[in-house]
Amino acid sequence: AQSVTQLDSQVPVFEEAPVELRCNYSSSVSVYLFWYVQYPNQGLQLLLKYLSGSTLVESINGFEAEFNKSQTSFHLRKPSVHISDTAEYFCAVTFTGGGNKLTFGTGTQLKVEL
């Protein structure tokens, strides 16, 4: 069965510190990978995605994620976080032949503190 695992439910971090949010997936077929962000009382917004090509993908607000096929991971990183990055982050995958059906991880609450 195909699944997505986010190992950390909460990650507290001080402002300007680096952060890594972990995501692992399980699949016997090729995947497309996504990170979504959800701010309080809002819907999910796409942060970045990996479809093919370079395994390192970046967002416009400084986040990056690297697709590692051998470790079946797609960890999200930011070298220096800001208070405004406080939100819940969801890793998601679609599987080849699965249409566009997104399977989500359980989410990681990133809390940036002063």
Added chain:
Amino acid sequence: DAGVIQSPRHEVTEMGQEVTLRCKPISGHDYLFWYRQTMMRGLELLIYFNNNVPIDDSGMPEDRFSAKMPNASFSTLKIQPSEPRDSAVYFCASSLGDRGREAFFGQGTRLTVV
């Protein structure tokens, strides 16, 4: 485009009443998804449509839930009768194509059944 539009944003109803949630996908998108978000279960895919046809409804919790998509610009999710355990945020999302295109989410409907 205004994005995915959901209505109402908030709904409070009494147990046993019928509830109808509405969604207008992004124009031109051919996939539509209904998700439910709770603290206990996270994000669950309830059902999705492709070109107005239901493709996978295995996530619909029980017969009290039904979804329709009468045309490409409108979908409904109905709960009849509603129960307190149906309280959640319900998201509608739409996407284009089947090659890893990201899903765009609405703002969600927060349903409270008392």
